[in-house]
């Protein structure tokens with residue numbers, strides 16, 4: 046029996062001969078795999094395992110065509126790493142970008158090495174090649190999401206905060222290239238693909254774009270404030286083309302970017318009395334890239350356990 050016909054989330058199996066039918070199946074499959082309802086979805090008869098998998102069959106070809114695709118910067122660690130895991134579980138194809146080559150031990154997701162673009166976002170000339178590379182990997186297919194997640198937060202050699210009085214010029218340039226310029230260049234470079242996918246851009250800003258922080262430096266803070274402003278500007282400019290643009294502003298999330306003493310010093314001051322996890326951020330990113338957020342644009346969602354209250 047074809048179990049897809051039994052799945053209440055999918056309904057009667059449509060003929061997969063037209064792009065619209067394929068899109069409908071992909072949407073239903075996506076809904077069935079929604080990570081917010083993962084336990085329920087896995088129990089449904091039409092969950093991923095029941096979807097046809099015969100290589101070369103029209104159903105598989107149509108599903109591959111209709112699969113949602115995302116470009117994500119900074120996937121090798123922290124928030125980006127959790128984001129790939131969540132979206133991959135929901136059936137998305139993810140094209141990742143970071144400086145390091147793909148590492149299968151750290152990143153055990155399907156098609157990882159084939160969909161990894163090694164690029165230093167500090168180098169805007171290299172970024173042009175990376176955009177070209179991403180376009181050829183897309184092969185003319187639409188892009189449904191761009192998440193500008195990669196970011197750097199340099200400290201002084203002794204680990205102390207770099208202020209407006211002490212930040213070297215080269216650090217200002219590097220921070221603004223990676224945290225601010227790369228997001229706008231990527232979004233502009235992939236505009237046609239995002240438009241074709243009626244996609245969405247999410248910029249990862251920070252709580253420090255709004256208030257002085259004991260560890261994060263001035264260049265980092267101002268780059269994130271600029272990125273929040275850029276989010277509004279891009280939302281305004283991209284909306285008429287069907288592309289939504291939002292930001293998320295994490296507070297203290299347990300990743301390599303945190304200073305060693307952050308958790309110990311700041312957790313007691315956070316109303317929820319703990320730092321956040323990368324997966325708690327990834328879930329909000331998923332919401333913003335889903336149909337549940339179809340009328341949300343130009344927003345910055347704060348994920349900080351009440352730290353700014």
Ligand SMILES: NC(=O)c1ccc[n+]([C@@H]2O[C@H](COP(=O)([O-])OP(=O)(O)OC[C@H]3O[C@@H](n4cnc5c(N)ncnc54)[C@H](OP(=O)(O)O)[C@@H]3O)[C@@H](O)[C@H]2O)c1
Pocket residue numbers: 118119120121122123124125142143144145164165166167193194195196197198223249250251252294295296297298299300301302303
């Ligand atoms: N963790 C927090 O508490 C927190 C709070 C607020 C905002 N954020 C923001 O959240 C985002 C992710 O942070 P995270 O905590 O997950 O950081 P993380 O663990 O340090 O990871 C940063 C990621 O960015 C990539 N990256 C750094 N420099 C790059 C460059 N020049 N070119 C290409 N890729 C580069 C890194 O990959 P490679 O090393 O392989 O290049 C890595 O995958 C950042 O934008 C950060 O500012 C984090």
